[in-house]
Structures are given as C-alpha cells and as structure tokens.
Amino acid sequence: MNAALPILxxxxxxxxxxxxxxxxxxxxxxxxxxxxxxGFGTLFVFLLMAGEIYTTFTFLGGSGWxxxxxxxxxxxxxxGAIAYSLSYFLLPAIWSYxxxxxxxxxxxxxxxxxxxxxxxxxxxxxxxxxxTFYLVLQLKGLGIIVSETSxxxxxxxxxxxxxxxALVVYVVVSGVHGSAWTAVLKDVLILAxxxxxxxxxxxxxxxxxxxxxxxxxxxxxxFLTLPAKGMSPTWFVSTVLLSAAGFYTWPHAFAAxxxxxxxxxxxxxxxxxxxxxxxxxxxxxxxxxxxxPVPGLTGAQADLSLLRLAKLSFAPWLxxxxxxxxxxxxxxxxxMLLVTMATVIxxxxxxxxxxxxxxxxxxxxxxxxxxxxxxxAAWLALHGGEALVPLLLMGYNLVTQLFPSLVLGLGExxxxxxxGAFAGIVAGVLTVILQTRSGLTLARVFPGWPAAVTDLNVGxxxxxxxxxxxxxxxALTRRRS
Amino acid sequence: xxxxxxxxxxxxxxAAIAIGVPFANRVHAxxxxxxxxLFWMLACVVLTSVVMAIxxxxxxxxxxxxxxxxxxxxxx
Numbered sequence: 001m002n003a004a005l006p007i008l009x010x011x012x013x014x015x016x017x018x019x020x021x022x023x024x025x026x027x028x029x030x031x032x033x034x035x036x037x038x039g040f041g042t043l044f045v046f047l048l049m050a051g052e053i054y055t056t057f058t059f060l061g062g063s064g065w066x067x068x069x070x071x072x073x074x075x076x077x078x079x080g081a082i083a084y085s086l087s088y089f090l091l092p093a094i095w096s097y098x099x100x101x102x103x104x105x106x107x108x109x110x111x112x113x114x115x116x117x118x119x120x121x122x123x124x125x126x127x128x129x130x131x132t133f134y135l136v137l138q139l140k141g142l143g144i145i146v147s148e149t150s151x152x153x154x155x156x157x158x159x160x161x162x163x164x165x166a167l168v169v170y171v172v173v174s175g176v177h178g179s180a181w182t183a184v185l186k187d188v189l190i191l192a193x194x195x196x197x198x199x200x201x202x203x204x205x206x207x208x209x210x211x212x213x214x215x216x217x218x219x220x221x222x223f224l225t226l227p228a229k230g231m232s233p234t235w236f237v238s239t240v241l242l243s244a245a246g247f248y249t250w251p252h253a254f255a256a257x258x259x260x261x262x263x264x265x266x267x268x269x270x271x272x273x274x275x276x277x278x279x280x281x282x283x284x285x286x287x288x289x290x291x292x293p294v295p296g297l298t299g300a301q302a303d304l305s306l307l308r309l310a311k312l313s314f315a316p317w318l319x320x321x322x323x324x325x326x327x328x329x330x331x332x333x334x335x336m337l338l339v340t341m342a343t344v345i346x347x348x349x350x351x352x353x354x355x356x357x358x359x360x361x362x363x364x365x366x367x368x369x370x371x372x373x374x375x376x377a378a379w380l381a382l383h384g385g386e387a388l389v390p391l392l393l394m395g396y397n398l399v400t401q402l403f404p405s406l407v408l409g410l411g412e413x414x415x416x417x418x419x420g421a422f423a424g425i426v427a428g429v430l431t432v433i434l435q436t437r438s439g440l441t442l443a444r445v446f447p448g449w450p451a452a453v454t455d456l457n458v459g460x461x462x463x464x465x466x467x468x469x470x471x472x473x474x475a476l477t478r479r480r481s
Numbered sequence: 482x483x484x485x486x487x488x489x490x491x492x493x494x495x496a497a498i499a500i501g502v503p504f505a506n507r508v509h510a511x512x513x514x515x516x517x518x519l520f521w522m523l524a525c526v527v528l529t530s531v532v533m534a535i536x537x538x539x540x541x542x543x544x545x546x547x548x549x550x551x552x553x554x555x556x557x
Contacts, residue, residue: 071506071516071518071519074518074519074522077519077522077523077525077526078498078522078525078526080526081494081525081526081529082494082495082498082529084529084533085491085492085494085495085529085532085533086491088491088533088536088537089488089491208514209513209514209515210511210514213511213514213515213516214511217516224516224518224519225506225507225509225516225518226502226506226518233502233503233506236502237498237499237502237503240498240499241495241498241499244495267537267540268537270533270537271530271533271534271537272530274526274527274529274530274533275526275527275530277526278523278526278527281519281523284519
C-alpha cells in the first residue's frame with residue numbers, strides 16, 4: 001500500500017459527495033436532470049463546456065502523442081481555437097432555436113428543424129455511436145490512471161470496473177448538476193497540475209525548455225517538425241479543420257449549450273475559451289519532457305508516459321494528487337457523456353414508442369438507461385487495443401458528418417431538404433465505416449498522387465461524399481415538391 | 482444576427498493555420514524556447530481570442546447604434 005491510492009480514493013469520494021449534495025432540493029424531471037432547468041450563467045456554462053474539453057484525452061492522450069509522435073500532437077492546440085471562433089455564430093443560433101422550442105438534445109434539434117422524426121432517430125444513432133468512442137476513451141484513461149498511480153496494486157481491468165461503478169452512481173444520483181460542481185473542482189485541479197508539470201518537468205530533467213527541445217532534436221532528428229509524408233502539413237491542417245467542424249456537433253457540447261441562461265454567454269466565452277486552451281501547451285510540454293527519461297513506450301503504451309515520468313519525479317502522495325486530477329478529467333466528461341447518451345436514447349427512441357410518458361417518467365427512464373450504456377462502454381474499453389488519440393479521431397470522423405446539415409439548418413429556413421440531410425449523413429457515415437473496416441487510405445487508392453493530396457484526413461473524404469449526396473438529393477427532392 | 486463585413490475577421494485564425502502551417506513547419510528556430518511550429522500554433526490561439534474580442538466589441542457597438550436610448554427617441 002502506498003500513499004497514492006488513499007488520495008485517489010479520497011478524490012472519488014469528494015466527487016461523489018459533491019454530486020449527491022448538488023441534487024438536494026431538485027425535481028427529478030428530465031428537464032432539470034439533463035439541462036439544469038436552463039438557468040446557468042456564463043461561469044457555469046463555461047465550466048461545463050471546459051469540462052468536456054479538458055478530458056482524459058488531453059491529459060493522457062495529448063501528452064502521449066507529444067511523447068510518441070512529436071509535432072503532429074500540436075494539432076490539439078489548433079482545433080479548439082477555430083471551433084471557438086465558429087461558436088460565436090453557431091451557438092447563439094442553436095440556443096435561440098432550442099430554447100424557443102424547448103428542445104433537450106441534438107436529435108430533437110434536427111428532427112424539429114427538418115420536421116422529420118426519422119432524421120432525429122438517425123442523428124441519435126450516429127451521435128450515440130460517436131459518443132461511445134469518447135466514453136470508451138474516458139474509461140480507458142480511468143483504467144490507466146488508477147492502475148499506474150496504484151503502482152501496479154490495481155490491475156487495469158479492475159481499475160476500469162471501479163471507474164465505471166463510480167461514474168454510474170455519480171450520474172444516476174445527480175445528473176448535470178453534479179457535473180457542474182465537480183467541474184469547478186476539476187478545473188482548478190487540472191490547471192494547477194498541468195501548469196505545475198509543464199513548467200517543472202522540463203526544468204527538472206533538462207534545465208529548461210530550449211535545452212529540452214534541442215536534446216530531443218539531437219536524439220530524434222525531425223521529431224519537432226511535421227514529416228513530408230504521413231502526418232504532413234496536409235494531414236495537420238485537414239485534421240484541425242475537420243475537428244473544429246466536429247467540435248460542436250458532439251451532442252454533449254450541444255447539450256451544454258442548452259444550459260445557458262442567454263445567448264450572450266457564448267459570445268463572451270468565445271473570447272475566454274481560447275485562452276483557456278493554452279493549458280494544453282503545458283500538457284504537451286510534460287509529454288515532451290518524458291521523451292528522453294522514459295524511453296521505449298510504443299503504440300498505445302505512449303499514453304502512460306506522463307504518469308511514468310511523474311512516478312520517476314515525485315513522491316507517491318504527489319503522484320496520488322496528479323492521479324486524482326486525472327480521475328476527475330475522466331469523471332466529469334464521462335458523466336456528461338452518459339447523461340447525454342441516456343437523454344438522447346430516452347427522447348429519440350423511447351418517446352416515439354411510448355408517447356404517453358410524462359417528464360418525470362422520462363427522467364426516471366433516462367436514469368435507468370445509464371448502467372446499461374456504461375456496461376457496453378466498459379466491455380469495449382476492456383476489449384480494444386487502441387491508443388486514446390485514434391479513438392477520439394474515429395469519434396470525430398463520425399460526428400462531423402452532422403455538420404453540413406446542422407449549418408444548413410440554421411437560417412430562416414433549412415437550406416437542405418430532409419431527404420437531402422438524411423441521405424448526406426448516411427453517405428458520410430457509410431464512407432467512414434467502409435474506410436475503417438477496409439483500412440483504405442487515399443495513398444493506397446491513388447498511389448501515384450502527391451502526398452499533399454493523399455495525406456488529407458480520411459474524414460474529409462467522408463465529409464465530401466456527405467456534402468455531394470446532400471446537395472444532389474436536396475436538388476432532386478426540392479424540384480419535385 | 483445578420484452577417485456583417487467585420488465578421489470576416491473571425492476567419493483569420495483558421496487562415497493562419499491553413500495557410501501558415503506549411504510555411505511555419507519549414508522554419509527551424511526557437512521562440513520563447515519553443516520549436517517554431519509550436520510557437521506558431523500558440524500564436525494562433527491567442528490571435529483567436531483577440532479577434533473574437535474585436536468582433537464582439539464591433540457587434541455590441543452596432544447593436545447600440547441601432548437601438549437609440551429611449552429618452553432620445555422622437556416623440557410622436
């Protein structure tokens with residue numbers, strides 16, 4: 001038994017306590033459980049949205065990619081910033097429409113906007129599939145954190161199960177309110193831990209930033225620039241733009257937008273959020289600091305680099321605090337994902353089947369779905385060998401397929417027909433699945449083409465197919481009606 | 482909210498990444514101890530915040546101009 005484990009358990013206990021306390025005196029209806037009665041101001045919405053952005057992915061995946069891949073990891077700094085500039089225009093429009101029509105979820109939004117329940121069900125299915133990847137990622141992160149900070153006392157599989165249990169209890173008890181309060185705690189902690197690690201580790205191991213990067217460049221020439229092939233500038237730019245487009249098509253980001261009191265909240269956040277994004281720099285620096293002292297972690301193992309270096313550098317109690325911060329970065333987004341998935345399934349699948357249910361019954365039904373979803377995600381987390389970043393990119397490729405119909409649906413009147421939106425999304429998702437199952441890349445289909453074209457993120461191809469089909473079907477169906 | 486010319490400013494950070502990255506990737510220098518590409522991405526993030534603050538300020542000024550304060554409204 002070491003000092004790290006009790007500290008980690010303490011963090012779990014605090015998160016649960018905050019969740020239970022937040023729930024006292026609230027009604028159990030779906031509106032309150034999933035969108036907090038739409039009464040959150042700038043700070044809370046900011047923290048909820050930030051809570052989803054600074055996840056296990058950034059904590060372990062970001063540092064893991066800096067450690068394992070080098071310069072390509074810089075992409076995680078870029079897409080958030082672009083997404084925030086987009087959010088200034090996108091979120092107020094979504095918020096006004098959703099509030100005016102009392103909508104709870106992204107699927108509601110599409111179904112209502114295009115007057116097509118079938119489109120709502122399709123969006124619900126696509127978004128739940130994409131969120132599953134994200135949730136699996138959080139659980140894998142939880143497993144890594146608990147097993148690493150226990151110095152091997154808890155096996156990764158056991159750690160995943162502990163994390164799932166905590167997550168389910170937390171979500172069933174408190175819904176979105178618990179997320180908001182724990183988000184406050186988590187954000188303070190992750191800020192301190194990230195800045196502390198990012199500043200201290202490079203100085204401790206290398207005597208400064210520039211000496212660290214020069215030493216890395218000597219040991220691995222070209223590690224700090226993008227390669228000419230593969231993860232080239234073409235891959236980098238297309239991935240940044242694609243991820244920016246997908247940023248707010250994540251249903252949980254959408255749902256966090258619903259909790260705002262008014263639309264100005266988002267316009268202010270568009271200025272503050274990019275600065276908050278700078279925290280990612282410190283996470284990247286911590287990942288680079290691990291390159292030379294912790295050699296030899298390859299593939300998915302690279303996600304362990306940050307915690308391995310922390311264990312080399314600090315006493316167990318401090319490793320416990322770092323792990324505790326990590327646990328919260330998985331719990332907060334994980335709970336938000338679970339709430340959103342349960343709401344989406346309850347509203348878009350259950351309600352059409354049983355239209356007689358009232359808000360209270362729907363709220364209870366959504367809670368009942370939580371353990372089932374968590375079990376599926378836990379099973380997937382235990383049976384896949386992927387690293388964290390590829391998991392997220394897969395989720396992004398799927399969820400970005402909702403972007404064209406979302407943007408075209410925001411004007412006075414939708415600029416695509418419901419058939420066009422439906423066919424476009426189906427075409428995009430099929431392309432993603434086909435590419436993933438067959439492992440086909442542009443470079444393999446067109447071996448003679450220059451890398452500047454074939455390195456495009458495969459999600460771009462799916463998005464192009466989506467837009468082409470959407471335009472064609474919209475033109476055909478509009479003429480007929 | 483209708484689209485105004487100054488909303489084009491919001492596209493600057495995206496352009497700085499899409500057009501700038503292939504060039505920034507060829508610069509082998511350290512700024513603030515960071516490899517140039519990393520520094521460039523950081524600068525793009527700060528640029529986003531600045532640009533969105535300007536866009537927000539211009540939008541608020543325009544909104545204020547369109548709805549004059551009640552005491553100055555002409556009496557009918």
